[in-house]
Amino acid sequence: MSVMTPTEFLGGAVPVDGYGPGFFRVGGKVHHGAVIVTETGVTPWQGLDDTAPLLALSGVVDVLFIGMGADVAFPPRDLTDALEAAGIMAEPMNSPSAARSYNVTLSEGRRVACALLPL
Template sequence: MREPCSWADYSATCLRAVTSCHQPACRTIDLKLHQEASGALNTITSYGADYVAINLERHEGSIIVMPETPVIQWPVTSFETLAPENFDALLELAPEVVVFGSGSRLRFPHPRLTARLTQLRIGVETMDFGAACRTYNILMSEGRRVAAALLLEA
């Protein structure tokens, strides 16, 4: 008998989920976080391999989202093309912490890319896309001034 998916398998990506306690395989699914959106704050209501929905509005490219500001299209199409100016775009938003969703897998940006944020004592947390979406919602619901920079690769 094979063992069911481990917690590491489950939490490694937003698209993996245990089918049941009795089945050993994982399957790919889209994850819906909330059934209803709050119009007052930008909430990530669902996400999948090629999209993220903010207050039920679907976005299919990289974005920057904060609780109380309009969603910003982030001109980043791949992890390899990240540049310091991509992260500098977050400076005028003045978040206390940036949650960087590095795509379908966890990849850490070179420290030179986030140096200005660090100099200004803005925390930068890197995680895979799904974890970044979930973490943003938690921090936002706690009233934190959080920005999520979510990379959706083309």
């Protein structure tokens, strides 16, 4: 398991604490499978075809880091187009990088979320 570097978070925001094969630890709790993480908590996610919970972040977040698993890949174009139309900037990267980027951006007090596919 990889453990994330502790940092300061404003107002009780929830960070990604660690990750490993098939799971993420968020706010001290282990979650198996894909997840969406916001400053208020974690939600199970069904993956790239499950667009509704991502689009529901419109007006709540400005940037969404999309963790594509162990490797860098691009999400389907229709997903990124839909997110852009909803006012959400999507940044695809591998899941470890997405988790770290989420934590850093969250610690800056910015409106951010991450959608993470497991390793």
